[in-house]
Amino acid sequence: DAKTTQPTSMDCAEGRAANLPCNHSTISGNEYVYWYRQIHSQGPQYIIHGLKNNETNEMASLIITEDRKSSTLILPHATLRDTAVYYCIVAGNNAGNMLTFGGGTRLMVKP
Amino acid sequence: NAGVTQTPKFRILKIGQSMTLQCTQDMNHNYMYWYRQDPGMGLKLIYYSVGAGITDKGEVPNGYNVSRSTTEDFPLRLELAAPSQTSVYFCASKRDTGELFFGEGSRLTVL
Numbered sequence: 001d002a003k004t005t006q007p008t009s010m011d012c013a014e015g016r017a018a019n020l021p022c023n024h025s026t027i028s029g030n031e032y033v034y035w036y037r038q039i040h041s042q043g044p045q046y047i048i049h050g051l052k053n054n055e056t057n058e059m060a061s062l063i064i065t066e067d068r069k070s071s072t073l074i075l076p077h078a079t080l081r082d083t084a085v086y087y088c089i090v091a092g093n094n095a096g097n098m099l100t101f102g103g104g105t106r107l108m109v110k111p
Numbered sequence: 112n113a114g115v116t117q118t119p120k121f122r123i124l125k126i127g128q129s130m131t132l133q134c135t136q137d138m139n140h141n142y143m144y145w146y147r148q149d150p151g152m153g154l155k156l157i158y159y160s161v162g163a164g165i166t167d168k169g170e171v172p173n174g175y176n177v178s179r180s181t182t183e184d185f186p187l188r189l190e191l192a193a194p195s196q197t198s199v200y201f202c203a204s205k206r207d208t209g210e211l212f213f214g215e216g217s218r219l220t221v222l
């Protein structure tokens with residue numbers, strides 16, 4: 001699985017969009033970009049994933065650059081409950097691929 | 112749907128004791144994983160299974176054993192507990208489209 005690079009921490013004002021970047025310059029053609037978050041000490045929660053097209057669901061949007069070497073997770077209207085560690089992971093979609101969790105980005109949403 | 116269920120939620124062990132962390136999923140997922148998370152760190156893969164009767168080592172398997180006799184259950188066995196095994200343990204199962212679903216975690220302290 002390709003390696004990812006994320007900022008260690010970020011702040012965001014409540015109600016504003018939170019844009020979390022991720023670099024994955026060694027991503028291969030069949031690897032997807034997955035985003036998870038971990039609130040406090042709970043189990044990680046799946047947010048969204050994509051291959052090359054931008055994706056949107058009820059939680060977030062995922063923007064993947066055309067060369068697929070980086071992506072951005074967007075939380076359109078961050079709330080205090082979005083304070084969490086956000087993990088960007090790249091992995092093949094074969095169910096046998098392991099997902100490796102690095103340090104992630106600690107997002108602090110402030111009032 | 113209960114999703115992924117882990118027991119116990121908390122446990123204190125003495126050095127040298129053994130125990131089993133239980134994990135059950137009701138989503139009929141073939142792939143299951145055990146991770147550990149030390150304070151302030153990301154998740155490290157201990158063992159994984161691609162189906163009943165098949166298991167394999169992850170990044171940090173020493174001191175642990177697993178079995179997978181059914182699709183639903185994936186217990187993690189700690190033999191001769193050591194203080195270095197003090198951690199939070201997360202079990203996860205994986206949908207065919209790649210998303211991981213995590214349990215709430217089992218917090219283990221070895222004294």
